Amino acid sequence: MIKFPHSIQLLIEQFSKLPGIGPKTAERLVFSFLKWPKADKQQFAKALADINGNITFCSKCFNISEKDPCLICSDKTRDSKLLCITAESHDLAAIESTNEFKGYYHVLGGILDPLHGMTPDKLKTNELLAKVQENKLSEIILAFNPDMEGEATMIYLNDILKPFKIKITRLARGMPVGADLEYTDEITLSNAFKNRREI
């Protein structure tokens, strides 16, 4: 039985290692890719090869970057008194895209999840403590997802950062834009109610 040529089989296997991509989806992606014009295929291959050489982690904030230190850490116009801690680089990117924050970042490299082996020593917590000790910070913002692991991580960070006596904040919980009161879950609604603001 001949299924696919060897090199196609290999590529399907590679695609199915990506999250949410099963072998059938991988097959569909590869066959669609094969129909691309040759130049486009080469461009994809080049982009993938380039990423291996070009991408590193910033040794200051642990964000992915093409340079070390990254563009944010080497930007001297930012407010060095503000530090925002995120779990991953894409959380940092999401915050950057709001244009709301002008301080520096610290990417923890994950969240606490002891059941899946994510204990504090797997995260950049020592580097965080060193950074907090060295810099005169006025505020630390914990920007984690408001889910169980995110909450646990914030509780843990709050515990280890409390001795420094710096203001520690977290992102507001409430109703997202476009939400419907009727369909909002009770915890979100209760948070939105507790944190109501004068208009």
Added chain:
Amino acid sequence: MIKFPHSIQLLIEQFSKLPGIGPKTAERLVFSFLKWPKADKQQFAKALADINGNITFCSKCFNISEKDPCLICSDKTRDSKLLCITAESHDLAAIESTNEFKGYYHVLGGILDPLHGMTPDKLKTNELLAKVQENKLSEIILAFNPDMEGEATMIYLNDILKPFKIKITRLARGMPVGADLEYTDEITLSNAFKNRREI
């Protein structure tokens, strides 16, 4: 505003060109890929680069292949009197994986869909007619999806192949394994009823 480093942005764009992958999913795929061990990343890049050089189309059956003619067309033990016509290479692969068919194939390269520009001249119909003329065939099997475009393609092929006076068959329509009578649509059930077999 700094969103992502340039090379990551480029790779996200490449991934979002794949079917069913939007920019957000592409972002997730790329960030997951960045966490792979370096050797695995290089393997993916290599598999993608290799496919450009290694994959060609068989000049006989138009199946994707690493060799021309492909492994199936160069297999002399197959029955040259049987020809199975499929829309795409992955349909051919699906039939091959059943081990039911021992003849040769012809991959049409698509299905008739005039609204999306897929007219008969975009398909390998001339090559098909030449092949039918040259070979002494005893049966032509039309293996297309039983949907609207597939049915239209089969009607069209039946029309142009009829003058050769060769037996033309299509895949059986009926209930798939594991189906539930109650939830089977009327057309499938009516087909299954009409094509009932003695046991």
